[in-house]
Every structure is written in C-alpha cells, then in structure tokens.
Amino acid sequence: xxxxxxxxxxxxxxxxxxxxxxxxxxxxxxxxxxxxxxxxxxxxxxxxxxxxxxxxxxxxxxxxxxxxxxxxxxxxxxxxxxxxxxxxxxxxxxxxxxxxxxxxxxxxxxxxxxxxxxxxxxxxxxxxxxxxxxxxxxxxxxxxxxxxxxxxxxxxxxxxxxxxxxxxxxxxxxxxxxxxxxxxxxxxxxxxxxxxxxxxxxxxxxxxxxxxxxxxxxxxxxxx
Amino acid sequence: xxxxxxxxxxxxxxxxxxxxxxxxxxxxxxxxxxxxxxxxxxxxxxxxxxxxxxxxxxxxxxxxxxxxxxxxxxxxxxxxxxxxxxxxxxxxxxxxxxxxxxxxxxxxxxxxxxxxxxxxxxxxxxxxxxxxxxxxxxxxxxxxxxxxxxxxxxxxxxxxxxxxxxxxxxxxxxxxxxxxxxxxxxxxxxxxxxxxxxxxxxxxxxxxxxxxxxxxxxxxxxxx
Amino acid sequence: xxxxxxxxxxxxxxxxxxxxxxxxxxxxxxxxxxxxxxxxxxxxxxxxxxxxxxxxxxxxxxxxxxxxxxxxxxxxxxxxxxxxxxxxxxxxxxxxxxxxxxxxxxxxxxxxxxxxxxxxxxxxxxxxxxxxxxxxxxxxxxxxxxxxxxxxxxxxxxxxxxxxxxxxxxxxxxxxxxxxxxxxxxxxxxxxxxxxxxxxxxxxxxxxxxxxxxxxxxxxxxxx
Amino acid sequence: xxxxxxxxxxxxxxxxxxxxxxxxxxxxxxxxxxxxxxxxxxxxxxxxxxxxxxxxxxxxxxxxxxxxxxxxxxxxxxxxxxxxxxxxxxxxxxxxxxxxxxxxxxxxxxxxxxxxxxxxxxxxxxxxxxxxxxxxxxxxxxxxxxxxxxxxxxxxxxxxxxxxxxxxxxxxxxxxxxxxxxxxxxxxxxxxxxxxxxxxxxxxxxxxxxxxxxxxxxxxxxxx
DNA sequence: TATGAATGAGGTTTCATTCAT
DNA sequence: AATGAATGAAACCTCATTCAT
Numbered sequence: 001x002x003x004x005x006x007x008x009x010x011x012x013x014x015x016x017x018x019x020x021x022x023x024x025x026x027x028x029x030x031x032x033x034x035x036x037x038x039x040x041x042x043x044x045x046x047x048x049x050x051x052x053x054x055x056x057x058x059x060x061x062x063x064x065x066x067x068x069x070x071x072x073x074x075x076x077x078x079x080x081x082x083x084x085x086x087x088x089x090x091x092x093x094x095x096x097x098x099x100x101x102x103x104x105x106x107x108x109x110x111x112x113x114x115x116x117x118x119x120x121x122x123x124x125x126x127x128x129x130x131x132x133x134x135x136x137x138x139x140x141x142x143x144x145x146x147x148x149x150x151x152x153x154x155x156x157x158x159x160x161x162x163x164x165x166x167x168x169x170x171x172x173x174x175x176x177x178x179x180x181x182x183x184x185x186x187x188x189x190x191x192x193x194x195x196x197x198x199x200x201x202x203x204x205x206x207x208x209x210x211x212x213x214x215x216x217x218x219x220x221x222x223x224x
Numbered sequence: 225x226x227x228x229x230x231x232x233x234x235x236x237x238x239x240x241x242x243x244x245x246x247x248x249x250x251x252x253x254x255x256x257x258x259x260x261x262x263x264x265x266x267x268x269x270x271x272x273x274x275x276x277x278x279x280x281x282x283x284x285x286x287x288x289x290x291x292x293x294x295x296x297x298x299x300x301x302x303x304x305x306x307x308x309x310x311x312x313x314x315x316x317x318x319x320x321x322x323x324x325x326x327x328x329x330x331x332x333x334x335x336x337x338x339x340x341x342x343x344x345x346x347x348x349x350x351x352x353x354x355x356x357x358x359x360x361x362x363x364x365x366x367x368x369x370x371x372x373x374x375x376x377x378x379x380x381x382x383x384x385x386x387x388x389x390x391x392x393x394x395x396x397x398x399x400x401x402x403x404x405x406x407x408x409x410x411x412x413x414x415x416x417x418x419x420x421x422x423x424x425x426x427x428x429x430x431x432x433x434x435x436x437x438x439x440x441x442x443x444x445x446x447x448x
Numbered sequence: 449x450x451x452x453x454x455x456x457x458x459x460x461x462x463x464x465x466x467x468x469x470x471x472x473x474x475x476x477x478x479x480x481x482x483x484x485x486x487x488x489x490x491x492x493x494x495x496x497x498x499x500x501x502x503x504x505x506x507x508x509x510x511x512x513x514x515x516x517x518x519x520x521x522x523x524x525x526x527x528x529x530x531x532x533x534x535x536x537x538x539x540x541x542x543x544x545x546x547x548x549x550x551x552x553x554x555x556x557x558x559x560x561x562x563x564x565x566x567x568x569x570x571x572x573x574x575x576x577x578x579x580x581x582x583x584x585x586x587x588x589x590x591x592x593x594x595x596x597x598x599x600x601x602x603x604x605x606x607x608x609x610x611x612x613x614x615x616x617x618x619x620x621x622x623x624x625x626x627x628x629x630x631x632x633x634x635x636x637x638x639x640x641x642x643x644x645x646x647x648x649x650x651x652x653x654x655x656x657x658x659x660x661x662x663x664x665x666x667x668x669x670x671x672x
Numbered sequence: 673x674x675x676x677x678x679x680x681x682x683x684x685x686x687x688x689x690x691x692x693x694x695x696x697x698x699x700x701x702x703x704x705x706x707x708x709x710x711x712x713x714x715x716x717x718x719x720x721x722x723x724x725x726x727x728x729x730x731x732x733x734x735x736x737x738x739x740x741x742x743x744x745x746x747x748x749x750x751x752x753x754x755x756x757x758x759x760x761x762x763x764x765x766x767x768x769x770x771x772x773x774x775x776x777x778x779x780x781x782x783x784x785x786x787x788x789x790x791x792x793x794x795x796x797x798x799x800x801x802x803x804x805x806x807x808x809x810x811x812x813x814x815x816x817x818x819x820x821x822x823x824x825x826x827x828x829x830x831x832x833x834x835x836x837x838x839x840x841x842x843x844x845x846x847x848x849x850x851x852x853x854x855x856x857x858x859x860x861x862x863x864x865x866x867x868x869x870x871x872x873x874x875x876x877x878x879x880x881x882x883x884x885x886x887x888x889x890x891x892x893x894x895x896x
Numbered sequence: 897t898a899t900g901a902a903t904g905a906g907g908t909t910t911c912a913t914t915c916a917t
Numbered sequence: 918a919a920t921g922a923a924t925g926a927a928a929c930c931t932c933a934t935t936c937a938t
Contacts (some may be wrong), residue, residue: 264929265929276930
C-alpha cells in the first residue's frame with residue numbers, strides 16, 4: 001500500500017473499527033480543544049477511557065490519530081449535506097439548502113473545522129493530499145448544486161463554476177474562520193440569509209431572480 | 225503595559241529594534257516552513273545567525289517570537305496595500321488595485337499568511353485579540369474602497385458592506401488557503417481577473433458596469 | 449490537600465511507596481554530598497539506577513525530592529530515639545540515653561543533618577513549616593525526658609524547660625554542625641560524656657546528683 | 673600564594689579595596705536574602721549599582737564573592753564583641769556582656785549568620801578552613817571571658833572550657849538558627865537573660881553566685 | 897577603568913513510544 | 918487484547934563568564 005493506511009497490531013477488523021471510532025472521537029475532541037501539538041497521547045487515552053498502551057495497538061503514531069480525526073471530520077461534513085438536500089428538488093432551493101447546511105455543520109463543530117485548517121500541514125505529503133481530496137468531495141456537492149442551477153437557466157451560463165463554488169465554500173468556512181468577528185454581529189441564520197443574497201446577486205439570471213422572488217426567498221429560509 | 229509588550233533585557237532601543245527585526249525575520253521564515261511547535265529556538269537562532277542566549281535578551285518567551293512574527297506579517301500587509309493604491313484615484317480602479325495587491329502580497333508570502341491562520345490560537349487571549357485587531361485594519365482598507373465605490377454610485381447602495389468586504393478578503397486569502405487547488409489551475413493574475421469579475425457582478429450598478437467597460441476592464445489589469 | 453502533598457502520576461500506592469523510598473534515599477545521599485542546587489536530577493537518577501523520566505512519574509518537582517528527603521531524615525531521627533529508650537525506665541538514665549542516641553544518630557548521618565540545616569530554606573513556606581514541625585516532634589521527645597526528671601525531683605523544678613531542651617538539642621546538633629572542630633578532639637562517646645556532665649550541672653538537684661553518683665554515672669555510659 | 677586570595681585585574685590597591693567593600697556589601701545583602709545559588713551576578717551588580725563586567729575586574733569568580741561575603745560577616749562579628757566589652761572590667765559582667773553582644777549581633781544580621789551556616793560548604797576546602805578559622809577567632813573572645821571567670825574563682829576551675837565555650841556559642845547562634853521557634857516566644861533580651869541564668873548555673877562557684885547576686889544580676893542587664 | 901551585549905554549556909522537565917505483565 | 922510503568926531524546930530557558938568598545 002502506501003503511507004496512507006493506518007496499521008494496527010490487532011487482527012479482528014470489527015474490533016479495529018469500534019476502537020478506532022472511539023479513539024477518533026476522543027482525538028477530535030482533544031485536538032479541537034487544545035490543538036494537535038499541545039494534546040498528549042495521555043489526554044486522548046483519558047478522554048477515550050482507555051490505556052495509553054491500547055492506543056498503540058490500533059494506531060502506529062500520534063500522526064495517525066490526527067489523520068483519522070481529520071478524515072472523520074471531513075467525512076461527517078460530506079455525509080450531512082446530502083441529508084439536508086433530501087426531498088428538496090427545486091435547484092435554487094437545493095443550492096440554498098446546501099449552503100445553509102454547510103454553514104450549520106461548520107457552526108456546530110467549529111473547532112473541528114478550524115482543526116482541519118490548522119493541522120493538515122502536520123500530516124505527511126500523501127496524507128495531506130488525501131485530506132484535500134476529501135474536502136474536494138464536499139465542494140463537489142456544492143458545485144453540483146451550482147451546475148444544476150445553471151442548467152435550469154437560473155444562474156448565468158457563463159458563471160465561473162470553479163471560482164464561484166470556492167466563493168461559496170469560503171463563505172461557509174468564514175463563519176468559523178472569522179467567528180471572532182461574526183459571532184456578536186449576528187447568528188448563523190442571518191449570516192446565511194445575508195450571504196446568500198450577496199452570492200446570488202452575482203450569478204442569478206432574470207429567470208433566477210423571478211424564481212427566487214416567487215419561492216418567497218425560500219432559498220434562504222431556515223430548515224430547522 | 226499588560227501582557228502585550230515584549231520585554232527585553234537590553235536597554236538601547238535602537239539595538240532592540242534592529243535585533244528584533246532580525247529575530248522576527250528568522251522566526252517568520254522558520255515558523256512558516258515548519259510550524260510554530262515544530263520549530264525550535266535553536267532553529268531560529270541558527271537562521272538568524274546568533275546564539276540561543278541572545279534571543280532571550282530580546283524576548284522573554286518563544287511565544288513572544290510568535291507574537292512578533294504575526295504582528296510583522298500583518299503589519300507588512302497593511303503597509304503594502306496603500307502603496308499599491310498610490311496615484312490611483314478612480315474608485316473602481318482603486319478597488320481592483322487593492323484586491324490585486326492583497327492577493328499578490330499573500331501570494332508572495334503565502335506561508336506567512338497561513339502562519340497567521342494556523343498559529344494565532346497559540347497566543348494568549350490578549351495577544352490574539354491584538355492580532356485580530358491588526359487584521360481588521362487591513363480589512364478596513366478594503367472596506368474603504370468598497371464604500372468609495374458605493375458613494376460614487378458604482379456599487380449598489382444597499383450593498384452588505386460587512387459581508388461583501390469579508391467576501392473580498394476571503395477571496396484574497398483563499399489564494400493561499402487553497403493554493404493546493406488553485407496553483408496548477410491558473411496564475412495569480414488570472415485568479416484576480418476572474419475573481420473580480422465574479423465579485424463585481426454582485427454589486428455593480430448600471431453606471432458601475434459602464435464605467436468598468438470604458439476603463440477597459442482596467443480594474444483588473446495587472447499592475448506589475 | 450495543599451502544596452504539602454507530593455503528587456504522582458502512578459496510581460498503585462505500594463509501588464509509589466517503594467519507588468519514593470528508593471528515590472528519597474538517592475536524593476538524601478546526593479543532596480548531602482553535593483548540596484541541593486549542585487545536584488542534578490540526572491545525578492539522582494543515576495544513583496537510584498533509574499531513568500530521569502521515571503523520577504517525574506513519582507514526583508512533580510525537584511523541590512519535591514528535597515521535601516521527601518528532609519522529611520525522611522527527620523522522621524528517621526524521630527524513630528530512632530524511642531528505640532534507644534526502650535527498656536530504660538529510670539528518668540536520669542532515660543535522659544542520658546536520649547541525648548546519647550540523638551548524638552549518635554546525628555553522627556551516623558551527619559551530612560543529612562547538615563542538609564536539614566542548609567536546605568530547609570529552599571522549600572516553599574508551607575513545607576518549610578512542615579519540616580520544622582517534624583523537628584519539634586523530635587525535640588519533644590527530649591523535652592519529655594527533661595520533664596520526667598523534674599517530676600522525679602532529679603532536676604530543679606524551676607528549670608527553664610524550653611531553653612534547656614533547646615540547649616540539649618543544640619548540643620546534639622553541634623556535634624555535626626561543628627564537626628570540623630570536634631572530630632579530631634574526641635569521639636562521640638567522649639563528647640556525650642563531657643557534654644552531659646556540663647548540661648546536668650545546670651539542672652540537677654541534690655537528689656539528682658546523688659542518684660547520678662549511685663547509678664555510677666550510668667547516664668553517660670556508652671550504649672553500644 | 674594559594675587559592676585563598678581573591679585576584680583582581682585592577683592594579684590600584686585603594687580602588688580595589690573600595691570596590692570590593694561595595695561589592696561585598698551587595699553580595700551579603702543578596703546572598704542573605706535569596707541564598708547563594710539563587711542569586712545571580714546580575715542581582716549583585718544591580719544592588720551595587722555597577723555593571724556586570726565591573727565585578728569581574730575585581731573578582732575572579734562568583735565563589736570569590738561568597739568568600740568575601742562570609743569573611744566580612746564573620747569579621748564584623750569579631751569586631752563588634754570587643755566594642756561591647758570596652759570599659760567593662762568585672763569578669764562576670766564581661767562574660768554576660770559578651771554573650772549579650774554576640775546574640776544581638778546575630779539578631780541584627782540574622783540572615784547573614786544563617787548564610788555562614790548554609791553556604792560555607794559551597795567554598796573550596798582551603799577557603800572553608802579559612803572561614804572556620806575566622807569563626808574560631810570569635811569563639812576565642814568568648815573563651816577568654818570564660819577563662820577570666822575561672823581564674824577569678826567565679827567559675828568552677830574544672831569547667832570544660834572547650835565544651836562550655838561552644839555551648840555558649842551555640843546558644844548565641846540558636847537565636848537565629850531557631851528563630852522560627854524563639855521569635856514569637858520572646859525578645860532577644862529575655863532570651864539572653866534566661867539563657868545566661870541557665871548557662872551560669874552549670875559553672876558558677878559559690879563565690880560566683882554571690883558576686884552575681886551582688887551585681888544585681890547586672891550580667892544580664894541590657895546594654896542599650 | 898567601566899560597560900553590557902553576546903555566548904553556550906548545562907539544567908529541568910515533558911511526552912511519544914515501548915514492553916513486560 | 919489491554920494495561921500502565923519505564924525510557925530517554927529533545928525542548929525551553931538561565932546565567933556565569935567573556936570581550937569589544
């Protein structure tokens with residue numbers, strides 16, 4: 001294989017999966033709270049309620065834990081967006097729902113999102129790329145929504161797909177990256193409402209605008 | 225007073241300034257390359273070509289070095305944008321020039337920008353705030369450009385000033401935050417051209433669009 | 449609670465006790481020989497035949513080692529005096545036996561006694577007091593002997609209990625504090641014999657003197 | 673010579689003397705307050721109001737400073753006792769005056785006395801002996817008083833001169849060695865009064881006792 | 897003669913990792 | 918499979934001493 005997999009001294013795959021989930025959860029919590037370098041293996045062991053030795057049965061390295069943690073964080077994000085889109089069919093609504101969902105996900109586990117920004121560099125090259133690939137998968141969910149809107153004639157068909165997608169993604173991340181600024185000024189929902197208006201301005205066609213008005217600005221209505 | 229100051233055992237202010245500059249430069253380089261926690265004091269001493277002991281004559285702590293480093297990075301950004309605006313008077317051009325300058329500054333010292341994102345958390349509360357305040361100063365330079373465009377009737381007067389400014393800022397940062405994605409796809413100048421088009425779409429008035437067309441898309445012409 | 453406790457990262461109390469005893473012994477030896485500040489943790493680790501890291505599993509600080517060392521020294525003194533009095537019932541004999549025992553104890557581990565004099569100051573306030581309290585416990589053993597002699601009518605009943613006790617204690621300490629003077633002039637036994645004569649002169653009643661003569665100066669006869 | 677002298681890089685003997693006095697005073701103060709090892713050369717330089725470099729022009733070592741400090745402390749004690757005896761001729765009064773003076777000297781610079789007890793060991797062998805010799809000089813002042821009393825028939829002529837002298841000396845030192853015990857219980861004057869009574873009990877002849885009664889216990893009357 | 901900036905050896909402490917049980 | 922005591926490399930920081938000015 002490569003340096004990508006995390007090796008274990010234990011055989012039973014079910015056991016491995018269970019323990020890793022437990023360790024990863026503890027690692028995410030600890031790293032998020034204290035940062036990667038300031039967290040000790042002992043911290044993680046304590047949080048997970050296991051011995052230090054056990055950790056090294058399921059993981060080769062402290063870095064392995066970081067890798068598993070980041071992977072899980074990004075993976076959970078990628079899982080949650082489709083959930084928010086379930087049952088929503090109208091493209092503009094889907095776009096809005098996706099943006100809102102992504103912001104909320106980031107809002108809910110802000111520290112974990114920051115973790116990804118801060119500590120991905122601490123991984124080896126190969127794993128860093130794997131993490132970035134994972135991030136792209138999430139971005140592609142957004143990109144798909146954008147593309148659907150274009151195809152439905154709601155977004156201008158010369159929209160800069162790559163850049164616009166990233167603009168949206170950065171907007172969702174900014175909520176936590178600049179939490180020190182935004183928290184205090186507004187809540188997530190207001191953030192999303194105002195942000196969507198701004199973002200859509202740049203891309204909506206006349207038809208898109210009409211659609212948005214008719215759906216009663218539904219694109220920006222809070223889900224839950 | 226407060227924990228904000230960096231204290232020195234040496235008295236002579238000129239010497240302090242010179243040495244601190246030297247140490248800060250070395251610290252920025254080292255921290256950018258290897259990260260704060262992975263960089264040792266010896267690394268910095270070596271890079272600066274001084275002894276370990278000397279460092280502690282001008283700085284109390286390793287954290288002091290991080291603080292000085294971040295301060296200098298942000299300060300240098302704040303210095304360079306006004307330089308790029310010198311002599312440019314037309315609001316739309318000024319806006320474009322500011323964006324381009326900020327992107328280029330980030331491009332030139334990408335690692336340093338990342339440093340600010342990654343390691344600001346490693347500072348104590350008070351200093352973290354000081355760093356964030358410094359970042360706001362830069363953002364305000366952008367915000368001023370936006371406001372000028374609004375006042376000149378080039379941007380819609382209901383533009384969400386706060387959010388749009390941040391959208392612009394995030395766009396500039398994204399060039400390095402997502403360098404792993406963008407480098408390879410395009411150069412900075414193309415990035416800025418395409419980005420400006422997208423950003424402006426959201427805010428330009430009819431007059432603004434005319435102005436932009438007449439000035440030959442000048443707002444997005446590369447400076448150097 | 450309080451800063452008095454020495455905290456350990458290891459749980460098992462038996463192991464803690466065993467290791468601490470081992471470390472304390474090494475610490476007493478090292479500190480006695482080289483002084484607290486001049487002794488390094490490595491010195492102690494080497495003497496104890498353990499790794500440096502192990503020490504920090506059982507002790508938080510270098511100061512903890514000093515505290516444990518001083519505590520053990522004083523505690524061992526306090527244990528040994530009652531042993532020497534076992535079976536001796538006549539008050540004057542008990543007094544003499546106590547003095548002789550204390551001198552011999554100091555003689556046997558002179559460096560450790562000096563240690564207490566020299567380095568108690570290096571402890572924090574609270575622990576310094578704890579050490580002093582321990583010393584008082586030993587003094588009280590002597591004081592009890594004196595009081596018994598008074599009650600038996602062997603010592604004048606207007607004896608200055610506090611000061612006389614301290615005179616005795618200082619006499620016992622002087623053997624090591626001024627070892628550079630006394631060693632060479634005489635042995636411990638002679639020191640005790642001559643000292644007892646002097647001390648008793650100040651306090652004996654007529655009855656006490658008779659008793660002393662009858663018991664054949666037994667109070668000052670060497671034990672072993 | 674030997675390792676006894678302190679070498680200087682400066683020639684002019686007057687200058688040397690003046691500077692050394694200045695440095696020694698600072699050293700005594702610093703060492704007394706913080707202990708030898710915890711005091712830095714910088715501390716002493718600051719107290720003396722000179723530069724660090726200057727110190728090394730008049731002294732070779734940090735240890736030199738300790739030596740000078742201890743020497744000066746003991747020397748000053750040796751100077752002050754004869755002063756207290758001036759004009760007093762009656763032997764018993766002289767004895768009392770000497771004891772009181774020594775106690776007061778110790779009381780006045782208690783920390784310095786402790787310094788001698790604690791840090792003499794930090795000196796090389798030869799210098800340690802020199803310090804001890806200096807201490808003997810002071811003891812001899814007391815011993816002379818005792819001898820005079822014996823010769824005047826006031827003290828028993830079989831008094832154990834060596835041991836009794838040390839008993840007296842230890843009594844004077846105990847005031848500071850056990851300050852944590854005695855301070856709080858009484859003042860120096862009471863300490864001396866009660867102590868003298870106890871000490872004299874052991875050695876006075878019948879004549880001595882009469883003389884003491886007649887002189888109105890003058891031996892224990894406070895001087896100033 | 898006096899200064900104080902510069903040096904660097906060496907001390908204390910932490911913590912990822914191993915391994916006997 | 919699980920434990921947690923033990924290891925020791927390596928990090929940060931201090932401070933006695935030197936030396937150019």
